[in-house]
Amino acid sequence: DTGVSQNPRHKITKRGQNVTFRCDPISEHNRLYWYRQTLGQGPEFLTYFQNEAQLEKSRLLSDRFSAERPKGSFSTLEIQRTEQGDSAMYLCASINGPGPLGYEQYFGPGTRLTVT
């Protein structure tokens, strides 16, 4: 078990370009979450998957954002026509809950996006 991994760790792109991030959750975890976090603030929920089904999306997830989890394993988050306001840390978390302590999220290291 290597934990949750995310790639790339850093991405710098020009405004208007498309970017795609990848998240590999802990292998036996069936739920996968995407969050966005700006500096010094708490993560904000974007969307989550139960296996391959995308069950909930935040209103923060505009039509420029799309997420997939095609085989219920890894997930991708794509942002089209990036804007400077998209600059943030994008975090992925996986869950295999509930365990004895309830639903416990395990986070990846995040992808830091900078839009110039």
Next chain:
Amino acid sequence: TQLLEQSPQFLSIQEGENLTVYCNSSSVFSSLQWYRQEPGEGPVLLVTVVTGGEVKKLKRLTFQFGDARKDSSLHITAAQPGDTGLYLCAGARGGNQFYFGTGTSLTVIP
């Protein structure tokens, strides 16, 4: 507007001092979690509390869940420089979605 408000937002203390961080909401949560996050990394889970009034202790850290399951506190005794980081609370409502607090940035000065 975030569902959970944390206070204080920033805290800078000397090594050896005690501190308390508060996490408040008007909503009820089925469970509440505390995380610590270091710069450039994802949050790391510290504890989950699920019962109103529950108190959990992890070494120098004491976590309490309010009786009404709307608020929580984190108390650190004899803070050390290694405690420096961003502390986040997160409430779960039915396990489908987690709502994070606004965060408390703690700096412990040696």
